[in-house]
Amino acid sequence: MTIDLPLILDLLGVFFFAVSGSLLAARKGFDIVGSVLLGSMVGLGGGVVRDIVLNQGPPAAFSNQIYLVPPLAAALLVYFTVKNVKRSGRLLFMFDAGGLALFCVTGSLKALDAGMNPVACILLGVTTAVGGGILRDITANDVPKVFDPKDLYAIPAFVGAGLTTAMWHLEWLNLASGTAAAVVVFTLRMLSLRYGWHAPLAARSWAARRPRRG
Amino acid sequence: MTIDLPLILDLLGVFFFAVSGSLLAARKGFDIVGSVLLGSMVGLGGGVVRDIVLNQGPPAAFSNQIYLVPPLAAALLVYFTVKNVKRSGRLLFMFDAGGLALFCVTGSLKALDAGMNPVACILLGVTTAVGGGILRDITANDVPKVFDPKDLYAIPAFVGAGLTTAMWHLEWLNLASGTAAAVVVFTLRMLSLRYGWHAPLAARSWAARRPRRG
């Protein structure tokens, strides 16, 4: 592994999640400062939790100032380019999926580099990927996307974290294969949204009354 | 203290809390993946916060894979056995009380073993016990149970953490006395629910208009 792959993919993941946060801030009528803060919470929150769990000094988001660039860029992008806030829902889903795809790869990678066992690496990859989005949705008083039963969210993240961990142990992981894993996750997530792929409900007996996508 | 007492009681506490999380997931119409995730957040969240505060390397929930068994078992149990989701409220309260009872004991114990002072041990026991439930209820967009003024929640946890800390210093703590402390907590919590025992409201002047259990 080179040092650059995780950083480039990680910053791109921060940017995608930060756009989703700034879009939600715009939809909720927050101001530009709230947009930067919510974008930062989504983009940096999952990674901060991961770095705190790995317990290897202050989280990268605080010690490395380059991590501040993506949330600021995302807030500016949303401020200047979003024409119709009410119709930005699909865009929000796409950027959220991009962040999910990149973070399950880079989250696992950081845990692998820190010498955690394979199961813990997969878990930390998934935690990094879903953590920021949970923070975003809780803060804006929504039920987190990861709990929406009408599509798949955590399963693509598990697939991506599993692929990354397996490829790392086989020494197949590089910029191309890491990006490919992220593309697989993104595609799975978007297809599940498009075609309504979903997992069984939490209680089997509840299934008959399952809410359907209108 | 042997090593096994905390682990056995801790895993049982994780299981009880995870069942409460999976039950809430079922009630909210989440899918089976959301059930595993919410169960994991409730069952493992309080302990992860405790281990991060103790600052002794990665939290047990990530480094020891046996902690994954209870949330998976809880999600399967809820999936296969819950017949009537709408009537599962009382069950949820019982499993939540079981988790509360065990975690205030094991949480204090971990802090005592880490050499914290007695007051910090009681606080960490209470934090472990109420932390997971706060995460669960916030995520599902409910006001946390610990803030419900119609019964006692944090007080039984303080009693359990205090008993554990006192018995540890007197060298009376073992599997039997630890379990007894948990039984006291569980009983206090359930009796407060049954008979509506409650603490005074946060402002004295508010008391006249106190909401009563229907």
Place this chain on the structure above:
Amino acid sequence: MTIDLPLILDLLGVFFFAVSGSLLAARKGFDIVGSVLLGSMVGLGGGVVRDIVLNQGPPAAFSNQIYLVPPLAAALLVYFTVKNVKRSGRLLFMFDAGGLALFCVTGSLKALDAGMNPVACILLGVTTAVGGGILRDITANDVPKVFDPKDLYAIPAFVGAGLTTAMWHLEWLNLASGTAAAVVVFTLRMLSLRYGWHAPLAARSWAARRPRRG
């Protein structure tokens, strides 16, 4: 820097935020235990997150028992003195502003003493100052004050953290200048509430339909 300045200002900040938490607990109809817990979450939450990020052993709130005094005092104060809970909204805003003002100063200071770079110190000051209030409002199921577009909240905190960091590097920081920075933050926050000073909305196109203060 003497050791006492941060501790005195920090304890005062904990007290102010704890009063805001206990007032919100009273407004929501929580009991006295919930009042202590919510006050503790607001008063101690931001600092616990800061200390975990700094990664220098257990957070001060757990290891130093004097941090428990302000939340208990705040809950008692609210219990005995608040006559009309419904009219306590303005009081809540004032104590919240006091906590914000003191925590952006003491939060930056702790990060400076821990040897972080200036940008990280400003960020940690702001995180400490806004973190507790976000926890408070999420827990009570409100949208956090920091995201209210009708006034300024994070910008005064940035100003205070920036002043503190600059004065520390110029060796101008002492009890008087630190207190002055906090007074500037408090004044900015209260003036923005009084006169409706606000930042632009998160999306420029949204501005025409900006909600106005009734």
